Amino acid sequence: MRIGLLTEGGYPYVGGGAGLWCDRLVRGLGHHEFDVYAFSRSEAQEDDGWVPLPPQVGRVRTAPLWTAEDDGVVYGRRARRRFAEHYGELVAVLCASDSAATPLVAPDAGPGGAGTAGTTRAPAEADRFAGALFGLAGLARDEGGLTAALRSETAVRVLENACRAPRVLPAAREARVPDLLAVAAHLHQALRPLSLDWYEEDGLGAVDLCHAASGGTAALPGLLAGHFFGIPLLVTEYGVRLRTHYLTRPDSSPAVRSLLAAFHGRLAAETYRRAAFITPGNAHARRWQERCGADRAKIRTVPPGMDAAPFARTGESPERAAPHTLVWTGRVEPAKDLVSLLHAFARVRASEPSARLRIIGGPAGPEGAPYLEHCRDLAARLLPDGAGSPHADGAGPVSFEEIGGPGLTGPADAYAAGAVSVLSSVVEGFPTGLVEAMFAGRATVSTDVGAVVEVIGDTGLVVPPRDPRALAEACVSLLRDPERRARLGAAARARALELFTVEQNVAAFHDLYLKTVARAPVRRVLLNGTGAPLPFAAPAEARVPGRWAGLASHRPSRTVPAWARDTPVRATAPVRSATTPVADASPVPATEAAR
Numbered sequence: 256m257r258i259g260l261l262t263e264g265g266y267p268y269v270g271g272g273a274g275l276w277c278d279r280l281v282r283g284l285g286h287h288e289f290d291v292y293a294f295s296r297s298e299a300q301e302d303d304g305w306v307p308l309p310p311q312v313g314r315v316r317t318a319p320l321w322t323a324e325d326d327g328v329v330y331g332r333r334a335r336r337r338f339a340e341h342y343g344e345l346v347a348v349l350c351a352s353d354s355a356a357t358p359l360v361a362p363d364a365g366p367g368g369a370g371t372a373g374t375t376r377a378p379a380e381a382d383r384f385a386g387a388l389f390g391l392a393g394l395a396r397d398e399g400g401l402t403a404a405l406r407s408e409t410a411v412r413v414l415e416n417a418c419r420a421p422r423v424l425p426a427a428r429e430a431r432v433p434d435l436l437a438v439a440a441h442l443h444q445a446l447r448p449l450s451l452d453w454y455e456e457d458g459l460g461a462v463d464l465c466h467a468a469s470g471g472t473a474a475l476p477g478l479l480a481g482h483f484f485g486i487p488l489l490v491t492e493y494g495v496r497l498r499t500h501y502l503t504r505p506d507s508s509p510a511v512r513s514l515l516a517a518f519h520g521r522l523a524a525e526t527y528r529r530a531a532f533i534t535p536g537n538a539h540a541r542r543w544q545e546r547c548g549a550d551r552a553k554i555r556t557v558p559p560g561m562d563a564a565p566f567a568r569t570g571e572s573p574e575r576a577a578p579h580t581l582v583w584t585g586r587v588e589p590a591k592d593l594v595s596l597l598h599a600f601a602r603v604r605a606s607e608p609s610a611r612l613r614i615i616g617g618p619a620g621p622e623g624a625p626y627l628e629h630c631r632d633l634a635a636r637l638l639p640d641g642a643g644s645p646h647a648d649g650a651g652p653v654s655f656e657e658i659g660g661p662g663l664t665g666p667a668d669a670y671a672a673g674a675v676s677v678l679s680s681v682v683e684g685f686p687t688g689l690v691e692a693m694f695a696g697r698a699t700v701s702t703d704v705g706a707v708v709e710v711i712g713d714t715g716l717v718v719p720p721r722d723p724r725a726l727a728e729a730c731v732s733l734l735r736d737p738e739r740r741a742r743l744g745a746a747a748r749a750r751a752l753e754l755f756t757v758e759q760n761v762a763a764f765h766d767l768y769l770k771t772v773a774r775a776p777v778r779r780v781l782l783n784g785t786g787a788p789l790p791f792a793a794p795a796e797a798r799v800p801g802r803w804a805g806l807a808s809h810r811p812s813r814t815v816p817a818w819a820r821d822t823p824v825r826a827t828a829p830v831r832s833a834t835t836p837v838a839d840a841s842p843v844p845a846t847e848a849a850r
Contacts, residue, residue: 256287256464256768256772257287257289257313257461257462257463258288258289258290258462258463258464258465259292259459259462259464259466259476259477259480260277260281260468261292261293261467261468262291262292262294262469263293263294263296263320263468263469263473264295264296264300264320265277265468265469266278266281266291266293267291267293267306267308267315268295268300268303268304268305268306269303269304269306276493276560277468279560279562279761280560280760280764281312282309282311283757283758283760284311284761284764284768285309285311287768288311288313289311289312289313290313290315290316290459290462291312291314291315291316292315292316292317292453292459292476293315293316293317293318294318294319294473295317295319296320297321298319298321301319318451320444323402323443323444323450325402326400326403326450328398328400328402328404330398330403330404334394334397335404337390337394338391338394338409339413340390341386341387341394342387342413343413343417344383344390345388345391346414346418346514347383347417347420348380348383348384348387349417349514350417350418350420350423350427350517351380351422351423351424352422381524384521384525388478388522391449392449392454392483396454396483400450401449401450402443402447402450405446405447406439410442410443411435414435414438414439414442418510424514426509426512426514427510427513427514429510430508430510430511431510434508437507438510438514438515441515441518442518445472445518445519449479453476454476454480454483454484459476459477459479459480459486460483460484462486464486464487464489464771465480465481465486465487466488466489466768467489467491469491469492469494470492470495470522470523471522471523474490474526474530477526477530481529487772487775488526488530488531489534489768489771490530491534491557492534492535492544493540493559494540494685495535495544520547523547524547524548527544527547527549527550530553531553531774531775532553532767532770533549533554533555534554534555534556534763535554535556535557536556536557536558536559537558537684537706537710538706538709539706539709540684555767557760557764557767558710558754558759558760559685559760560755560756560757560759560760561687561690561691561694561756561757562756563694563752563755563756565665565667566666566670566691566694568667569668569670569671569695570694570695570696571696572671575671576672576673576674576697577672577673577674578674578734578737579607579609579610579734580610580611580612580613580672580673580675581600581603581610581674581675581676581734582612582615582669582670582672582676582677582692583612583614583677583678583679584615584692585616585680585688586616586617586618586620587614587616587619587623587626587630588619588622588623589622589626590680590682591681592679592680592681592720593614593630594630595721595726596612596614596677596723597612597633597634598637598723599726599730600612600638600652600727600730601637601638602723602724602727602728603727603730603734604638606727606731607734610652610730611653612652612653612654613654613669613672614630614653614655615656615658615663615669616657617657617658627655630655631655634651634653666691670692670695673697674697674698674733674734674740675698675699675734675740676689676692676697676698676699677699677726677730678699678702678707679720680704680705680720681702681704681720681721682704682705683704683705684705685706685710686701686705686707689707689710690710693710693715693748693750693751693755694748695748696744696745696747696748697744698716698733698739698740698741698743698747699714699715699747700717700729701715701718702717702719702720703718703719704720711747714747715743716732
């Protein structure tokens, strides 16, 4: 079948967030054809280029999210009226007060969203948002774009009128001109996919299935392909984009945060409503999706697949590990809470003087480099021997290293360096580093954040976040018990090989592709060069009947004798006397009659 893979800031760009698992998925499904539709996030990402593409990638179409050229489209009076109508309806829904909509989760739901799943905002509000969104998409398709209109003064005035209307959010009513300009600019960027020329018969209209590698902007072309051509949509979220939007823009005004949260919340709910299947990577992401209105019947948890081959030698040779060494690997940033790890290691060092800690990873983000320097200073203050390099004379108990340094050609070498792998994060989605440690057969000590408990199961030790004492006690217990370390490491490797390999991931998506196309086949007639119908243009899965397609049952027919084909004659019921109780007249069950 032909699959439209929708990405944002990931595949096929080098270093993209979702690039690795998408590349493994595409290479693992060589019998399918992929068309990649990718959004880039920065000019630097475009300059870095693409990863090598396998032959099953038929074509790649890209569009930048970080900039937009003026499309030069000048609307006439009727088009301007259509834009004001649809854009006004869209922002009116965003400004609507909470009293006009039902909660995303039932009132009896606890922190984990255990209430009535799939409870969404009022259907009328959801229909208004969808109608406005698809109305703008239709206008862009008819007129050639929306870029100029979304940046126009009309858009700001329409937004201002919506914020000043009765019964709107208090935060929206307090929006000032800078707030309105900020929201209008964000909506212009978020709605940029509506102006693309991807929605043609030879574009997304030619695929059998759209697979969005994330929610939010990446899924928007899939929504439009479903609206214009009836293409089914599969949405994968290994990190919930809506949660990311909630955590960003902390310095924005309440009006900006409220209106943008409303937009992304509505977009997420509409995406989940239209998707044929939703595939979170873990239960943590699944709970977020259910809180945002996703139907449980559509959700299939598919962990991201990882390549276990580089860790085979390390996992099968646990004796290579230094028996008194703790290893931390990952991106150095505040969310990893290396400060708590260093305080915990100071306690470990007091109990086990021969213990060492190797912190392997480079700084990430604008806060990474200052945070790394702060951790170096803290290590020098907490530990009398200071911090140094493991290869220098008189090396201290704590070392800061990076992959590619001496003796660290890859992640497998990092995990092979220690007997216990430590994760100290306060915020974590899917813990990739933890899975790598499991592949390497290492015992682990992790904080209870994100999907850690779901990933590790009962094959490692889990402690509360920001608790150096608990972290230290868990590390000491494993350093002092080599048999327990070996047992937990072997169990962790077996669990990782069973659940988190590339083969498991590819097989799960292959099955979902077949089910999606079978449930919602695209009915199109494709012609060859002579104008005749093209044989085998639709995948065979589209012809598979089933109850979901509303078809009649296809049970094999049995030969019926001629004497049984006539209309049967109803037997005459026996005459009961007037004194016979009604209960006695009820038919005898078949099981009792057989007795």
